Amino acid sequence: MEPNTIVPKKLFKVAENRPVMYDQLSAENTSYWSGVGRRFKQNKVALTGFIILLLLLFLAILGPYFNEHGYDDQDISRANLPPKISLLESVSWLPFDGVDTRGVDQYEQKNITTNFWFGTDELGRDIWTRVWEGTRVSLYIALLATLIDIIIGISYGSISAYYGGRVDNIMQRIIEILIGIPQLIIIIMLILVLKPGIITLTIAMGLAGWTGMARIVRGNMLKLKEQEFVLASRTLGAKDRRLIFRNLLPNTLGPIIITVSFSIPGAVFSEAFLSFIGLGLQPPTASLGTIVNDGFKYMRIYPHQMVISSVVISLIMISFNLIGDGLRDALDPRSRKR
Numbered sequence: 001m002e003p004n005t006i007v008p009k010k011l012f013k014v015a016e017n018r019p020v021m022y023d024q025l026s027a028e029n030t031s032y033w034s035g036v037g038r039r040f041k042q043n044k045v046a047l048t049g050f051i052i053l054l055l056l057l058f059l060a061i062l063g064p065y066f067n068e069h070g071y072d073d074q075d076i077s078r079a080n081l082p083p084k085i086s087l088l089e090s091v092s093w094l095p096f097d098g099v100d101t102r103g104v105d106q107y108e109q110k111n112i113t114t115n116f117w118f119g120t121d122e123l124g125r126d127i128w129t130r131v132w133e134g135t136r137v138s139l140y141i142a143l144l145a146t147l148i149d150i151i152i153g154i155s156y157g158s159i160s161a162y163y164g165g166r167v168d169n170i171m172q173r174i175i176e177i178l179i180g181i182p183q184l185i186i187i188i189m190l191i192l193v194l195k196p197g198i199i200t201l202t203i204a205m206g207l208a209g210w211t212g213m214a215r216i217v218r219g220n221m222l223k224l225k226e227q228e229f230v231l232a233s234r235t236l237g238a239k240d241r242r243l244i245f246r247n248l249l250p251n252t253l254g255p256i257i258i259t260v261s262f263s264i265p266g267a268v269f270s271e272a273f274l275s276f277i278g279l280g281l282q283p284p285t286a287s288l289g290t291i292v293n294d295g296f297k298y299m300r301i302y303p304h305q306m307v308i309s310s311v312v313i314s315l316i317m318i319s320f321n322l323i324g325d326g327l328r329d330a331l332d333p334r335s336r337k338r
Helices: 019-028 032-042 044-065 127-163 165-180 183-194 198-208 211-224 228-235 240-276 288-296 304-330 333-337
Strands: none
Touching: 032 044, 032 304, 044 127, 044 304, 127 165, 127 198, 127 211, 127 240, 127 288, 127 304, 165 211, 183 198, 183 240, 198 240, 211 240, 228 240, 240 288, 240 304, 288 304
């Protein structure tokens, strides 16, 4: 056909409108992260864990302000009071009637007119205020330690995986040496050198826990750096920093998020354990670990002093683990076809 030949209109045919095909294409173009959110919301167990965590965060932030007692206000005249809540004291099977394990109404005996919802400890301090103040402190330490873990682990794992070769071998040998040393020993040594405190405990936990994050980031980046989109970017002249932060890291966010969701409850438990054995936070600072330590001495007579804080620790760990399991399922690419 000559270049200037006019093509008759009868040779053209109007394309059919295919709404079904259009809907399929639109579904395929749906954002990956919106799909993750949708699958997470469909997971009832993970959603339950998320709601529990939100409730705990709400109480950790505002709970200490629900009454006029400070977390360190002492009054021996009201020492070792059992929990008492006016709305629940008539429910016989709930331990909120102010009666201790010996069947004695401590409020009536000591002529106390104020109800303490979680009771008091041996120094007369309000356990409700101390538990939520301690929850706030424990979560603060865990989140900050996890942040240090993320920064060091992602940086170390990214450099090791991207450059490979001798650099990767040397960096991985260093990690293997650090993993060979028990994490608890590293934390205890750092605490003994730097003296116990919130900042010291946070730094010690962060410096001791980044190796797992580094290995996960390295493993995922080793798979990704040979993919076509990375090779295409390198061919077009993209620099190392752009390749790492614009091409590789965004595609490893899934495993990073899952690892973080499991690291936070581990950090909460580590803080509680260290404070329980006396190497963590020191009195009068309130944390879940110090409250458990204080209540352990009176476990048989006044079990509420230890049980309540232990239940809060358990709820935090369970909720984060449920969220982590839900995120792992939601971020699994194979579940997109379900």
